[in-house]
Amino acid sequence: MPQALLRAENLLFEYDDLLLFEDLNFSARPGEVIYVEGPNGSGKTTLLKILCGLIDPVEGQVYWQDQRINSAASHYRENLLYLGHHAGIKSSLTARENLKWLLSLRGVRGRVEIEHALALSGLAGFEDIPCGYLSAGQKRRVSLARMFISNEKVWILDEPFTAIDKGGVATLESAINQHAEQGGVVFITTHQQMNLTVPTEHLVLG
Amino acid sequence: MWTWFHKLSSPKWFYQISGRWLPWIACAAVLFLTAGLIMALAYAPADYQQGNSFRIMYIHVPSAILAQSCYMMMAVAGGIVLIWRIKLAEMALKCIAPFGASITFLALVTGGIWGYPTWGTWWVWDARGTSMLILLFLYFGVIALQSAISTASGAARAGSLLALVGLVNIPIIKYSVEWWNTLHQPATFKLTEKPSMPVEMWSPLLVMVIAFYLVFGVVLILRLRNEILEREHKTNWVRKLIETPIESSTTSVEKTSATKRGA
Amino acid sequence: MIGRELLIAARYPAEILNPLVFFLMVVALFPLGISPEPEFLSLIAGPVIWIAALLALMLSLDSLFKNDFDDGSLEQLLISPSPIAMMVLVKVITHWFTTVFPIILLAPVLALMLHLPAEGYGALFLTLLLGTPTISLIGGIGAALTVGLHRGGVLLSLIVLPLFIPILVFSASAIEAANMGMLYNPQLAILAAMLLLALLAAPFATAFALKISINN
Numbered sequence A: 001m002p003q004a005l006l007r008a009e010n011l012l013f014e015y016d017d018l019l020l021f022e023d024l025n026f027s028a029r030p031g032e033v034i035y036v037e038g039p040n041g042s043g044k045t046t047l048l049k050i051l052c053g054l055i056d057p058v059e060g061q062v063y064w065q066d067q068r069i070n071s072a073a074s075h076y077r078e079n080l081l082y083l084g085h086h087a088g089i090k091s092s093l094t095a096r097e098n099l100k101w102l103l104s105l106r107g108v109r110g111r112v113e114i115e116h117a118l119a120l121s122g123l124a125g126f127e128d129i130p131c132g133y134l135s136a137g138q139k140r141r142v143s144l145a146r147m148f149i150s151n152e153k154v155w156i157l158d159e160p161f162t163a164i165d166k167g168g169v170a171t172l173e174s175a176i177n178q179h180a181e182q183g184g185v186v187f188i189t190t191h192q193q194m195n196l197t198v199p200t201e202h203l204v205l206g
Numbered sequence B: 001m002w003t004w005f006h007k008l009s010s011p012k013w014f015y016q017i018s019g020r021w022l023p024w025i026a027c028a029a030v031l032f033l034t035a036g037l038i039m040a041l042a043y044a045p046a047d048y049q050q051g052n053s054f055r056i057m058y059i060h061v062p063s064a065i066l067a068q069s070c071y072m073m074m075a076v077a078g079g080i081v082l083i084w085r086i087k088l089a090e091m092a093l094k095c096i097a098p099f100g101a102s103i104t105f106l107a108l109v110t111g112g113i114w115g116y117p118t119w120g121t122w123w124v125w126d127a128r129g130t131s132m133l134i135l136l137f138l139y140f141g142v143i144a145l146q147s148a149i150s151t152a153s154g155a156a157r158a159g160s161l162l163a164l165v166g167l168v169n170i171p172i173i174k175y176s177v178e179w180w181n182t183l184h185q186p187a188t189f190k191l192t193e194k195p196s197m198p199v200e201m202w203s204p205l206l207v208m209v210i211a212f213y214l215v216f217g218v219v220l221i222l223r224l225r226n227e228i229l230e231r232e233h234k235t236n237w238v239r240k241l242i243e244t245p246i247e248s249s250t251t252s253v254e255k256t257s258a259t260k261r262g263a
Numbered sequence C: 001m002i003g004r005e006l007l008i009a010a011r012y013p014a015e016i017l018n019p020l021v022f023f024l025m026v027v028a029l030f031p032l033g034i035s036p037e038p039e040f041l042s043l044i045a046g047p048v049i050w051i052a053a054l055l056a057l058m059l060s061l062d063s064l065f066k067n068d069f070d071d072g073s074l075e076q077l078l079i080s081p082s083p084i085a086m087m088v089l090v091k092v093i094t095h096w097f098t099t100v101f102p103i104i105l106l107a108p109v110l111a112l113m114l115h116l117p118a119e120g121y122g123a124l125f126l127t128l129l130l131g132t133p134t135i136s137l138i139g140g141i142g143a144a145l146t147v148g149l150h151r152g153g154v155l156l157s158l159i160v161l162p163l164f165i166p167i168l169v170f171s172a173s174a175i176e177a178a179n180m181g182m183l184y185n186p187q188l189a190i191l192a193a194m195l196l197l198a199l200l201a202a203p204f205a206t207a208f209a210l211k212i213s214i215n216n
Helices: A044-052 A073-078 A095-104 A111-120 A136-149 A166-181 B002-008 B011-043 B053-084 B087-119 B127-148 B152-184 B199-231 B236-243 B251-262 C002-011 C013-033 C038-061 C066-070 C073-078 C084-113 C120-145 C152-179 C185-215
Strands: A006-015 A018-028 A033-037 A059-064 A080-083 A154-158 A185-189 A200-204
Touching (some): A018 A044, A044 A154, A095 A136, A095 C002, A111 A136, A136 A166, B011 B087, B011 B199, B053 B127, B053 B152, B087 B199, B127 B152, B152 C120, B199 B236, C013 C038, C073 C084, C084 C120
Parallel strands (some): A033 A185
Antiparallel strands (some): A006 A018, A006 A059
């Protein structure tokens, strides 16, 4: 049994009186894809943000390779790719500029990789158009293009397929498959039926 | 020490123990307040220059002192919130801020009432008064920020940070206001310039200062107890507490009955 | 990071121009509202320009983190491996450079219109140069605390304005001293000390405030 990359212990979260979840325990081993499921308002997005270290749980801890994510913050963040509902796409910047910035936050500069990723996510020909002019699906693809340049081990994807067409979904599925096969971990929320070839787990909230 | 700290910080424990303290502190507050007022009004002699109008000092000075230490306490509570995330400190922060603002306001108003018969004007831009006014602004900021944030713990954390930033700024503000004052005001107005106050004059002041702190203690405990019931109303112990007494329609009745059982 | 901030600013020239125009208008209100007498105006020119610059700067602070909060850039920033305080500092500096620096450049023109004595120009320029970055840095804490709130604008002013009072006091007194032909080094030294303190402490407080805001 390989060691867990990410592990959560006794997570509890509440907004004042509204309890979202409690006693949540799970771990993710290399190669696993974990679906986070539950009705609207059950705390899926909150849980994903807790896993990122953006939100602090009221009780409990998240461990990255057996260290608390807060104490191993910089090492953990180097291995973390988080794409939320809004993934930091500036509408005044072009797809290429946006991607370049997202990468530079992690100290990566890869001109060739950016072009490659943009092509893979179906944005060839739209690289130099400010994202404000792109459609919702295209905008989403700009942020998802991060998945094609990723060397992060943990992917946390919040509704990645919103506004994406069938062809796009298939490409992303294969990216997720590939990531898991290479020993990565994926946490994902989606309402979409997915065809994955790698082992999956279900984490049901609410 | 550490376990004591944690025990004290548990809302349930504090609710129970404060119920026991409350009558004593309240009695002491009433005692000191009455004694202080009698001393201030009857025992202290009239000022040879200002006559009887100076007696407002016995309200003004204690409230000014309390206004500043309230901010200090609020910031300390803020520090505890940010470092240890203690719920009781969150509640204390929320409870102290409005009280501190009111007492600052009281200090400003009594300053005006004192100033009018003495210098013929309700307000002078002197260093002390201006610092007090800015302190009131600082309180307003903390209160406004807290009330704008919907979750209780988020409001407390944001308020804490702001209170701490304010605390760092207070000495700088004071220094700047004094600087500004010496530039613009000939130093004729000095509010509490009393070269040698006789003991009959300052002893009522001392009693009043203690009385004000005691009143603060009573108000803080009452507000905290209310806040605890509100924030913890889903926990078992609060439910039990509220359900046991006979059908009571108002929260104040619930509270007094709870106090009795605590004692 | 700096490149991106400048690029975004360049794509929205209005963001630079609006505070500048606001600054101009507020200053124009004083002669209109009080008196156009040159002797009188020369007395109040320094403080008026300072207060107008303060207000313009404060209004522009509201948007310091707002766009980043809305489009998720802030989340990406907070989970990036680089130190957050450092990136906050970069953001505040670029904001100062794009929004406040033009105001400082415009200030002498307005000083001319308000008949500021010739001796006062140096003091006006230097105090603005030393004082406004401190305001940006402290205001950044407030902007971070209010970033997630609807209608954060007035609230932001409410919580940060009292903190700006010392800067205003020392700047105005420096200009007044200069007008009277006196030395104003002490005021400048104090302003510089405050800037240094703000540079050291404010980015950390702002980073902390951003974390608090994103938790709500």
